[in-house]
Amino acid sequence: MxxxxxxxxxxxxxxxxxxxxxxxxxxxxxxxxxxxxxxxxxxxxxxxxxxxxxxxxxxxxxxxFSDRWQHRIEYVRDKWAGKGVPAEIIESVLIVLEMGATGNPFLDLCILKGRFPSRMAxxxxxxxxxxxxxxxxxxxxxxxxxxxxxxxxxxxxxxxxxxxxxxxxxxxxxxxxxxxxxxxxxxxxxxxxxxxxxPNPLYKLGMNRVGCMPCINCAKGELLEISKRFPEHVERIYEWEKMVSAAARQQNATFFAVDGGDNDTAFQRGNIRQKVEWSKTLHGGKKMDLFSVFEESAACSSAYGLCE
Ligand code: SF4
Known part of the structure; x- marks a missing residue:
């Protein structure tokens, strides 16, 4: 065996x-x-x-996903007009698709689908x-x-x-x-x-789980922690949002969906930079949580007591 x-x-x-x-x-x-x-x-x-x-x-x-690329191009080119998609949007999407797959699996999958995954999908x-x-x-x-x-x-x-x-x-x-x-x-x-x-050093840097950076299911506090410690990953996702939006029928693809976000009803659709701003607020999304914003990320803030 x-x-x-x-x-x-x-x-x-x-x-x-x-x-x-x-x-x-x-x-x-x-x-x-x-x-x-x-x-x-x-x-x-x-x-x-x-x-x-x-x-x-x-x-x-x-x-x-490179083998699915041509099929997607043909589908957008041949079927979208019949579904009422405006010509300028079809053109924008075809420009992105005709650049070919990037070789990054997460990004290519989202470009092909014209959206990011979500908790419901x-x-x-x-x-x-x-x-x-x-x-x-x-x-x-x-x-x-x-x-x-x-x-x-x-x-x-x-x-x-x-x-x-x-x-x-x-x-x-x-x-x-x-x-x-x-x-x-x-x-x-x-x-x-x-x-x-x-254990993976990310646990000592405030991450509850080790998966994607970030995961589409990441909690509000974790997003704040990521923005403080790894702002370059927030900016990478911001660039991905622009690319996936350009390949999307609605031209508006955000990494975090409305169905995400810590059961906080104030969590609305917005790009990752807006979500980072939201992550600095208290529950309800309006009042700024000054303590979290100005608190230096402690050298070690593991949820599993690894700092001890
Ligand atoms: S870690 Fe999160 S974003 Fe990554 S594959 Fe799993 S559910 Fe999707």
Missing amino acids: NYLVSISGGKDSTATLLHALDTVPFDSIKGVFADTGNEHESTYQYVDYLEQQTGVKIHHVKAD QFCTQELKVIPCTEYLLELVDEFGIVESWQGVRAEESPNRAKLPERENKGGGYLIYRPIHKWNVEQVFAIHKKHGVE
Whole structure:
């Protein structure tokens, strides 16, 4: 049997990899990391660090949407006029599409769809992570016969994750195992400590989760933290918003959708710079939260007590 651990660069997938080292033969373990193109540079470095620390080869996969490009151009060119889209918008969208795919999976997917993903239409996970990782797993099934996909999902993270079974048999030699499903966060950090492996440094910089930088689901406080610590990522997304808007029928694509944002009813559609301004406000979105704005980002502000 071979084991393929999905690595995100976060604490749970790292714990899963370390648990594999404790429980199955070393030579049967492989890792896979899906590069969305919207990762923080620390995450790339961390995945390399994990490979060095554990000796497990972590294969990088990256979605490629260039084969969908021509179809999108033809669809916009041949069908949009019949749907009442003004000629100047069709022209603007075709200019962007005819420049070709950028090679960045996250950006290309959004250009093709003419929008960013949202909590209600979270196509990013499937297209950028699930499909590329599954394709790689199926290649391994072809080579080795049976492969078990190890996923670092924990029940206490959300009601939906709690419902997931610990084991699944997808057929054809494709098995799924979620070995840390019942673990709590203390167990997750304990196995890091046991193996002398540091968690991703982003946890010490105020990030609750390690995923995209930023994730479309990031909370208000996390967005404020990102804007203070990594303003270059806010500006990158601002540029992406311009490119995706130019490729969109409505010509107005924002990274954060109306359905996002911490249950704060004042969270309306706006570009990422406007969202950063909103992130500085108290609940309700109007009054400025002066304490958060002027507070220096502490050197270490982990939500998991990693600073202690
Ligand atoms: S981390 Fe967030 S933005 Fe990135 S793929 Fe997952 S849901 Fe989408």
